[in-house]
Amino acid sequence: MTGFDWLFFAEITLAGLGSGALLALTALAFVLIYKATRVVNLAIGEMLMVGAYLFFSFTAGWQVHWAVAIGLALAGGGVLGAVLERTIMRPMLGESPISTFMITIGLGSVLAGLVEIVWGADPARLPEFMGNAPVFIGEAYVSRKIAIGFAAAALVIIAFVVAFRFWRGGVALRATASDQGAAYSCGIDVPRVFSYAWIVAGMAAAGAGVLVGAVGGISPTMGIFGLSALVVVIFGGLDSVAGALVGGLVVGLIEAWAGTYLGGEYKMVATFGLLLSVLLVRPYGLFGTHEIERL
Amino acid sequence: MAGRNVGAGNGQGAPVLEIDRLTLQFGGLKVLNDVSLAVPQGAVTTIIGPNGAGKTSLFNCISGFYRPKAGRVTFEGRDITAAPPPARAKMGLARTFQNISLFRGMTVLDNIKLGRHVHMTSGLLDGLLYWGRAEREEGAIRAEIEEKVIDFLEINHIRNRPVAALPYGLRKRVEMARALAMQPRVLMLDEPVAGMNREETEDMARFILDVKEEWGVTILMVEHDMGLVMDISDHVVVLNFGQVIAAGRPAEVQAHPEVIKAYLGAGDIGQLRARIAGEPAA
Amino acid sequence: MRIGALKDSYAADQALFDTRVQRVWLAAGALLLVALPFVASDYWLFLACLVGIHVISTTGLNILTGYTGLVSLGQAAFMGVGAYTVGYCQIRFGTPFLLNLIAAGLVTAALGVLVGVPSLRVKGLYLAIATIAASFILHFVFQNWTAVTGGTRGLSIPPARMFGHDLARPQQLYWVILPFTLLAVLGAANLFRTRWGRAFIAVRDRDISAEVLGIPLLKTKLMSFALSSFYAGIAGGLWAYFFRVVTPESFPFVYSIFFLAAVIVGGMGTILGGILGAVFMTLVPEVLKLVVGWLTPVLPNAVALLAPVRTIVFGLLIIGFLIFEPHGLAEVWRRIRRFFHLWPFRT
Numbered sequence: 036m037t038g039f040d041w042l043f044f045a046e047i048t049l050a051g052l053g054s055g056a057l058l059a060l061t062a063l064a065f066v067l068i069y070k071a072t073r074v075v076n077l078a079i080g081e082m083l084m085v086g087a088y089l090f091f092s093f094t095a096g097w098q099v100h101w102a103v104a105i106g107l108a109l110a111g112g113g114v115l116g117a118v119l120e121r122t123i124m125r126p127m128l129g130e131s132p133i134s135t136f137m138i139t140i141g142l143g144s145v146l147a148g149l150v151e152i153v154w155g156a157d158p159a160r161l162p163e164f165m166g167n168a169p170v171f172i173g174e175a176y177v178s179r180k181i182a183i184g185f186a187a188a189a190l191v192i193i194a195f196v197v198a199f200r201f202w203r204g205g206v207a208l209r210a211t212a213s214d215q216g217a218a219y220s221c222g223i224d225v226p227r228v229f230s231y232a233w234i235v236a237g238m239a240a241a242g243a244g245v246l247v248g249a250v251g252g253i254s255p256t257m258g259i260f261g262l263s264a265l266v267v268v269i270f271g272g273l274d275s276v277a278g279a280l281v282g283g284l285v286v287g288l289i290e291a292w293a294g295t296y297l298g299g300e301y302k303m304v305a306t307f308g309l310l311l312s313v314l315l316v317r318p319y320g321l322f323g324t325h326e327i328e329r330l
Numbered sequence: 331m332a333g334r335n336v337g338a339g340n341g342q343g344a345p346v347l348e349i350d351r352l353t354l355q356f357g358g359l360k361v362l363n364d365v366s367l368a369v370p371q372g373a374v375t376t377i378i379g380p381n382g383a384g385k386t387s388l389f390n391c392i393s394g395f396y397r398p399k400a401g402r403v404t405f406e407g408r409d410i411t412a413a414p415p416p417a418r419a420k421m422g423l424a425r426t427f428q429n430i431s432l433f434r435g436m437t438v439l440d441n442i443k444l445g446r447h448v449h450m451t452s453g454l455l456d457g458l459l460y461w462g463r464a465e466r467e468e469g470a471i472r473a474e475i476e477e478k479v480i481d482f483l484e485i486n487h488i489r490n491r492p493v494a495a496l497p498y499g500l501r502k503r504v505e506m507a508r509a510l511a512m513q514p515r516v517l518m519l520d521e522p523v524a525g526m527n528r529e530e531t532e533d534m535a536r537f538i539l540d541v542k543e544e545w546g547v548t549i550l551m552v553e554h555d556m557g558l559v560m561d562i563s564d565h566v567v568v569l570n571f572g573q574v575i576a577a578g579r580p581a582e583v584q585a586h587p588e589v590i591k592a593y594l595g596a597g598d599i600g601q602l603r604a605r606i607a608g609e610p611a612a
Numbered sequence: 613m614r615i616g617a618l619k620d621s622y623a624a625d626q627a628l629f630d631t632r633v634q635r636v637w638l639a640a641g642a643l644l645l646v647a648l649p650f651v652a653s654d655y656w657l658f659l660a661c662l663v664g665i666h667v668i669s670t671t672g673l674n675i676l677t678g679y680t681g682l683v684s685l686g687q688a689a690f691m692g693v694g695a696y697t698v699g700y701c702q703i704r705f706g707t708p709f710l711l712n713l714i715a716a717g718l719v720t721a722a723l724g725v726l727v728g729v730p731s732l733r734v735k736g737l738y739l740a741i742a743t744i745a746a747s748f749i750l751h752f753v754f755q756n757w758t759a760v761t762g763g764t765r766g767l768s769i770p771p772a773r774m775f776g777h778d779l780a781r782p783q784q785l786y787w788v789i790l791p792f793t794l795l796a797v798l799g800a801a802n803l804f805r806t807r808w809g810r811a812f813i814a815v816r817d818r819d820i821s822a823e824v825l826g827i828p829l830l831k832t833k834l835m836s837f838a839l840s841s842f843y844a845g846i847a848g849g850l851w852a853y854f855f856r857v858v859t860p861e862s863f864p865f866v867y868s869i870f871f872l873a874a875v876i877v878g879g880m881g882t883i884l885g886g887i888l889g890a891v892f893m894t895l896v897p898e899v900l901k902l903v904v905g906w907l908t909p910v911l912p913n914a915v916a917l918l919a920p921v922r923t924i925v926f927g928l929l930i931i932g933f934l935i936f937e938p939h940g941l942a943e944v945w946r947r948i949r950r951f952f953h954l955w956p957f958r959t
Contacts, residue, residue: 414823416828416829434818444811444827447810452807454803454839456806457808458799460805467806508825
């Protein structure tokens with residue numbers, strides 16, 4: 036009997052980290068909206084899907100150069116975020132969190148249905164734009180797409196974290212997240228912060244969608260990626276950026292290991308097993324704030 | 331001298347609620363620092379103190395929403411420090427909130443009926459069936475509530491109104507009614523007359539005294555309205571910066587130098603009195 | 613509340629149908645329900661049975677979401693559990709259908725408790741995500757636990773038998789579905805004038821106050837979820853006897869969205885809302901099928917669009933009603949009644 040195939044394990048692990056970075060990016064989009072507006076956006080997976088399909092339309096349909104198409108897809112994601120915030124979320128300001136939550140569920144349905152109507156129900160592949168030369172880390176083979184995806188996601192995430200910390204807008208965002216009333220009285224334009232949060236989140240989701248689509252192809256059911264992202268934010272804490280990062284990598288690894296060693300169908304089962312464990316042990320997530328309610 | 335039950339008045343017995351060296355901390359902030367006090371049975375005890383002194387936090391510890399870092403809460407001889415809020419309700423501890431916490435989706439009557447929840451025995455199945463046990467129980471508590479609580483607090487005319495439609499003063503009264511429906515041993519009132527005018531305050535004061543005398547309930551209040559506090563309290567405890575700085579009968583506390591310093595600031599009291607009286611500064 | 617509708621006893625005040633007018637309408641409704649199988653065409657009877665099943669499931673979800681404030685996206689998956697339980701019992705043991713239905717309800721309720729224990733300890737959001745997870749895991753189980761569920765082929769269920777007769781046609785199943793629907797609705801209506809029903813609403817409105825009144829939060833939420841799951845199990849069991857074939861694709865995720873939409877459209881937190889929502893939502897796919905039928909000459913691909921259009925319509929109904937008519941059709945109905953009651957006056 037041969038020893039444990041460490042090389043293979045390393046390759047699977049690297050692949051898991053790669054997809055984990057994409058999960059982290061998606062989770063970041065979710066956290067952004069939650070932090071700024073306290074809205075739990077269950078439609079994040081569908082927003083990701085729209086981004087992927089927009090890219091598909093621009094490259095495969097209109098024959099636009101892939102770099103331009105990425106820009107357009109991101110812009111489209113941003114526009115989608117802005118439109119959603121203005122038309123659907125703004126009227127719900129002040130309503131109960133349950134109602135807002137249910138609206139995002141309806142939203143996910145609408146987006147999924149629209150994608151299927153416009154682009155059809157069959158899965159498709161995105162045009163190759165990342166090249167095929169394999170990437171080697173040491174002896175381990177990593178798919179080029181996954182490596183690029185990881186790098187791209189990492190860059191975006193780092194940009195985010197820096198912006199949050201240092202840029203005025205990031206500070207405004209954190210202020211609004213803490214206390215809307217107080218932020219208003221400090222002169223922060225709260226509705227505009229809401230808009231920006233949704234726009235940036237839309238762009239992040241669209242970007243993640245392009246990368247996810249590039250790796251695994253696109254289909255009207257790819258919104259399920261959002262589900263894994265939800266597990267990530269529960270694991271990491273609904274309002275924690277650090278949690279999204281760590282959680283993304285953890286869930287990515289678990290899915291990769293389970294998918295390979297147990298079988299493809301067990302991927303989701305493993306993810307949800309993790310969800311259950313988190314709910315039992317640390318329901319507010321690794322880094323989430325346990326809100327102390329003022330009685 | 332902090333804490334112990336100083337001086338007893340009429341109808342006051344052994345302490346029904348004892349707080350023993352309670353410390354509550356949020357991160358680095360010590361909200362309650364080594365607080366001890368005893369609430370005599372059958373009397374009205376009021377906790378006063380400047381804003382931020384920790385009064386509501388103390389209430390929340392007694393209710394069971396905050397876990398103290400150190401210290402004990404004893405209710406009728408039993409240590410309830412670790413007991414969850416529903417368990418404390420079962421033992422006879424009722425409480426109202428500073429911000430009204432009625433159930434907006436229900437009528438006044440349904441809100442009050444919820445006060446009887448701990449004393450009822452119908453289960454889920456009984457409820458689904460209704461005819462039989464649940465119906466009998468509903469009829470019984472309805473009669474009880476009407477007699478003992480609704481008539482008592484004079485809210486007959488609004489019993490079927492949704493609480494969301496009521497004015498503030500009536501909502502506070504309904505909240506008291508709901509707490510009374512629990513038939514508690516100790517009733518904790520968090521600012522019962524906040525935002526009320528003179529008349530409403532007098533009505534509420536009358537109700538509180540009636541509850542104490544007719545029902546034999548021990549009252550523990552947090553209040554800012556000093557008129558009310560001085561008039562109806564048997565025992566007053568003063569909190570400042572999370573510590574008990576005085577306790578005793580209203581008149582004693584009023585003259586206590588620490589209390590005066592907390593409310594008026596340091597400085598020569600004699601000077602202040604003179605200036606108020608219009609005499610030239612000494 | 614009608615002015616002058618005076619009651620002279622507490623019991624009368626608490627009755628479900630307290631005015632004479634209501635009782636007359638009730639009698640008329642009962643007459644209609646009894647006469648239906650004899651006058652309606654097969655198609656309408658089929659729809660009536662389906663409406664009955666949906667009313668049970670929607671009322672169950674309403675108890676959880678409308679009255680207790682907890683969102684669940686697993687109602688369809690739970691119905692699947694009920695359907696498979698009925699199928700398994702009927703095929704394996706041949707036990708009487710009533711027993712199978714009760715078993716379906718109990719098994720689903722137990723599953724509800726299992727899902728609820730970890731997820732109800734914190735905020736309501738976690739239950740929603742846990743039910744999504746449960747939907748996926750259950751779908752996985754339906755597909756792979758071939759010994760019990762028949763795998764992707766599913767189960768072919770023999771008809772229910774009563775007094776030696778097979779209950780295979782809608783005309784016959786109607787007489788089984790109708791009483792269950794009535795009992796389900798009546799049970800829910802009763803529940804909310806009693807102790808635990810009020811406790812559910814209290815947990816929804818202000819859980820801190822509820823705790824202070826002695827209501828244990830986790831236990832109460834679990835009860836609500838278990839009851840709602842029981843309803844789902846019964847509805848699923850009836851579904852199995854009605855359609856006679858259960859496969860893993862019988863209860864897709866979009867079906868759970870259907871039920872959530874039904875609760876929202878009908879009116880959350882009202883018994884009438886559960887009924888109106890179920891009726892409305894059952895008719896929506898039928899109307900869509902009609903529209904697609906008309907459009908097919910113009911748009912040859914229209915049929916392929918049916919599924920996604922349905923999904924979009926469900927989502928739009930949820931969004932639309934939450935924004936514009938958050939109290940649902942029950943509120944619309946109240947307004948209509950008021951209009952006629954006061955006509956020709958306005959207020």
